[in-house]
Amino acid sequence: MTRYDAVVIGAGQAGPSVAFTYAGQGKRVAVVEMAQPGGTCLNHGCRPTKALRASAVVAHSARRAAEFGVHVGEVRVDYGQAIGRVHTLIDGMRASLQHSLDTTEGIDYVHGRATLVGDPEGREHRVLVTTDEGEQELTTSEVFLNVGTRAAIPQIEGLDTVPYLTEIELLALTELPEHLVIVGGGYIGLEFGQMFRRFGSEVTIIAGGGIAAREDPDVQQILADLFESEGITIVSGRPSSVRRDGSGVAVEVPEVGTVTGSHVLVATGRRSNTDLLGPDTGLAMDERGFVTTDERYGSSVPGVVALGDMNGRGAFTHTSYQDGDIYLHPPRTVAGRVTTYAMFTDPPLGRVGWTTQQARESGRNIQKGEIAMSSVSRARLESEETGVMRVLVDVDTEEIVGATILGLQADDVVQVVGVAMQAGVPYTTVRDALPIHPTVSEFFPTILAALEPLDDPDAEPEEAAATTPSPAG
Numbered sequence: 001m002t003r004y005d006a007v008v009i010g011a012g013q014a015g016p017s018v019a020f021t022y023a024g025q026g027k028r029v030a031v032v033e034m035a036q037p038g039g040t041c042l043n044h045g046c047r048p049t050k051a052l053r054a055s056a057v058v059a060h061s062a063r064r065a066a067e068f069g070v071h072v073g074e075v076r077v078d079y080g081q082a083i084g085r086v087h088t089l090i091d092g093m094r095a096s097l098q099h100s101l102d103t104t105e106g107i108d109y110v111h112g113r114a115t116l117v118g119d120p121e122g123r124e125h126r127v128l129v130t131t132d133e134g135e136q137e138l139t140t141s142e143v144f145l146n147v148g149t150r151a152a153i154p155q156i157e158g159l160d161t162v163p164y165l166t167e168i169e170l171l172a173l174t175e176l177p178e179h180l181v182i183v184g185g186g187y188i189g190l191e192f193g194q195m196f197r198r199f200g201s202e203v204t205i206i207a208g209g210g211i212a213a214r215e216d217p218d219v220q221q222i223l224a225d226l227f228e229s230e231g232i233t234i235v236s237g238r239p240s241s242v243r244r245d246g247s248g249v250a251v252e253v254p255e256v257g258t259v260t261g262s263h264v265l266v267a268t269g270r271r272s273n274t275d276l277l278g279p280d281t282g283l284a285m286d287e288r289g290f291v292t293t294d295e296r297y298g299s300s301v302p303g304v305v306a307l308g309d310m311n312g313r314g315a316f317t318h319t320s321y322q323d324g325d326i327y328l329h330p331p332r333t334v335a336g337r338v339t340t341y342a343m344f345t346d347p348p349l350g351r352v353g354w355t356t357q358q359a360r361e362s363g364r365n366i367q368k369g370e371i372a373m374s375s376v377s378r379a380r381l382e383s384e385e386t387g388v389m390r391v392l393v394d395v396d397t398e399e400i401v402g403a404t405i406l407g408l409q410a411d412d413v414v415q416v417v418g419v420a421m422q423a424g425v426p427y428t429t430v431r432d433a434l435p436i437h438p439t440v441s442e443f444f445p446t447i448l449a450a451l452e453p454l455d456d457p458d459a460e461p462e463e464a465a466a467t468t469p470s471p472a473g
């Protein structure tokens with residue numbers, strides 16, 4: 001049994017930063033990780049997918065090169081090389097983190113799966129770690145949980161009889177799937193679907209709730225049209241059964257029929273890893289296993305702090321990392337955090353705050369400023385005219401309540417609105433700021449100077465305005 005000042009369970013985003021800070025303060029900390037340091041994001045999430053996306057974007061640009069007067073000849077994707085580049089990058093980043101964890105004075109890195117026996121008094125929590133060498137028991141008065149989530153596998157008859165993939169197994173393939181069937185039309189399904197199509201796979205997305213189901217209907221439609229134009233098949237429905245079909249898989253979708261492919265990826269949401277902590281944590285959780293916390297991440301067990309995806313306060317690397325930062329800088333709290341995020345399709349979708357539907361449901365006096373990307377000069381100059389910029393404003397309070405930007409650089413552009421919302425400035429501040437020309441963001445003043453009522457959801461869709469004057473004419 002070894003006693004520590006603090007034990008961190010899970011070396012994802014928030015855990016290591018807390019451990020490094022504590023060690024820097026002279027505390028003795030154990031970091032317990034059952035897989036690899038860096039968690040989902042580094043090993044099979046954001047980073048490898050965005051590195052792989054870079055190859056898909058290059059392939060797409062190369063195919064379009066002649067439009068720009070650049071002639072590159074036949075475009076051939078070597079998937080082995082593309083994924084090899086990803087693994088080299090990720091291996092380097094992981095090795096660097098591992099080195100820091102192994103060599104920082106005050107940190108003991110323990111590779112193994114931890115269960116927690118929480119002390120309701122908060123004095124002597126027990127962390128039992130199953131390692132390759134056997135069991136270790138660590139005790140402490142301060143536990144940081146950062147255990148994240150894993151793919152939620154839906155109940156589909158026969159799924160367990162086929163070698164289905166989650167993002168982990170998909171990223172481990174070194175050869176391109178001939179036909180990738182994706183169950184789920186959310187972030188993971190759409191990001192991977194577009195990439196693999198651009199690499200040359202046939203791709204079918206079986207979208208239970210539609211694609212990008214949480215977004216405004218016109219945004220869903222633009223994405224659906226874009227994907228279909230790239231040769232991706234989207235079908236609506238939920239599989240009822242899955243079986244082997246020769247060397248591939250056959251997925252039965254009621255009302256659609258049989259979808260056959262060489263590989264099937266399951267991307268239907270995430271589930272909390274808190275079940276892996278064992279039955280004696282004493283933690284209050286919601287019905288989905290996300291730990292209930294106060295605004296400084298304190299759980300129902302004194303001295304046990306829950307950071308990252310597992311607390312249900314965010315589902316992104318930046319929210320997880322910031323949880324650690326907020327915890328380390330009292331009296332900061334998570335209250336009032338404005339969560340900005342992006343889906344890295346190409347072009348990407350940037351989001352903050354409410355969708356149009358949520359704005360309608362609020363009952364507040366909300367108007368929108370919007371422009372089609374086809375009217376944004378920077379997008380036109382780069383022949384990247386797919387998408388829309390939309391900002392929602394409460395015209396009574398002048399508060400910005402949301403933005404949806406689908407289009408060129410939207411992952412960065414949306415952060416202008418995110419910062420304005422976090423600062424609580426009225427929309428007129430953004431409207432009257434001086435933007436740089438020619439950028440996508442320069443259209444915020446234009447659209448905020450021409451707010452209009454929200455569309456009637458029951459009205460027939462109208463064509464987007466063909467041209468709106470740009471700030472520089």
Ligand SMILES: Cc1cc2nc3c(=O)[nH]c(=O)nc-3n(C[C@H](O)[C@H](O)[C@H](O)COP(=O)(O)OP(=O)(O)OC[C@H]3O[C@@H](n4cnc5c(N)ncnc54)[C@H](O)[C@@H]3O)c2cc1C
Pocket residue numbers: 009010011012013014015032033034035036037038039040041042044045046047049050112113114115146147148149167188273276277307308309310315316317318320344
């Ligand atoms: C394919 C994919 C793409 C994504 N892309 C993006 C993106 O572009 N941008 C973005 O912001 N987010 C993205 N995400 C989400 C992002 O990866 C997560 O939100 C983020 O990793 C959450 O961090 P975390 O620290 O809370 O948990 P995790 O990163 O999941 O870390 C939890 C760690 O805890 C360990 N662990 C769990 N239980 C135990 C236990 N009992 N004992 C020991 N160790 C344990 C796990 O092995 C893991 O290493 C993506 C996710 C996926 C799957």
Ligand SMILES: NC(=O)c1ccc[n+]([C@@H]2O[C@H](COP(=O)([O-])OP(=O)(O)OC[C@H]3O[C@@H](n4cnc5c(N)ncnc54)[C@H](O)[C@@H]3O)[C@@H](O)[C@H]2O)c1
Pocket residue numbers: 154183184185186187188189191206207208209210212213237238239267268269270315316341342343344
């Ligand atoms: N760019 C990013 O930040 C990024 C990228 C990838 C993943 N992520 C994170 O990972 C999380 C998980 O991504 P995800 O795509 O798995 O989940 P998701 O919640 O975004 O989408 C899952 C989709 O699957 C559908 N679905 C559920 N069950 C189904 C079934 N049986 N058959 C068919 N469809 C079904 C749902 O209707 C939903 O539309 C995201 O919510 C996000 O937090 C973030």
